[in-house]
Amino acid sequence: MPYLRAVRDTPLGTMPWSKTMSTADLEKKLAAKGHNIGRLRSIELSPLAVGRAAKDRTASGRVRAMTVTGTKGSVTLSGTAWRSLLGLKSALFDAKLTKDSVTFTGFGAGHGLGISQWGTKRLAETGKSYADILHHYYTGVTLQRNSY
Numbered sequence: 001m002p003y004l005r006a007v008r009d010t011p012l013g014t015m016p017w018s019k020t021m022s023t024a025d026l027e028k029k030l031a032a033k034g035h036n037i038g039r040l041r042s043i044e045l046s047p048l049a050v051g052r053a054a055k056d057r058t059a060s061g062r063v064r065a066m067t068v069t070g071t072k073g074s075v076t077l078s079g080t081a082w083r084s085l086l087g088l089k090s091a092l093f094d095a096k097l098t099k100d101s102v103t104f105t106g107f108g109a110g111h112g113l114g115i116s117q118w119g120t121k122r123l124a125e126t127g128k129s130y131a132d133i134l135h136h137y138y139t140g141v142t143l144q145r146n147s148y
Contacts, residue, residue, distance in 0.1 A: 037073050
């Protein structure tokens, strides 16, 4: 949809979440999707900085691509693919590997497009009207009243 595009917003670390899983569970989930990496050895992902891009992150800080390497090979998947595979709340996450587990920590519960509940709250607190807020998040739209 032409109105559904990312807009500049104040970077916020809202709605923090965390999910820890065993390395064995992650290996099994990957193998079930045809990615047999063997025993997990490393994760390649730049540190999360909300609102800051990196080679493997979008301008908002969401994961563009994350690579895991095991004893039998490596696989690189998009942030949305990792989100779906592992049941993460968003692609705005970091990953930390320990000896036998991986902890994913992140923010939000969405895809980074459309209206932000926290951004809306912040704009309303600065005195913006509902129309200003809707025009901020949905560029190029026209608001009109319908009579039923």
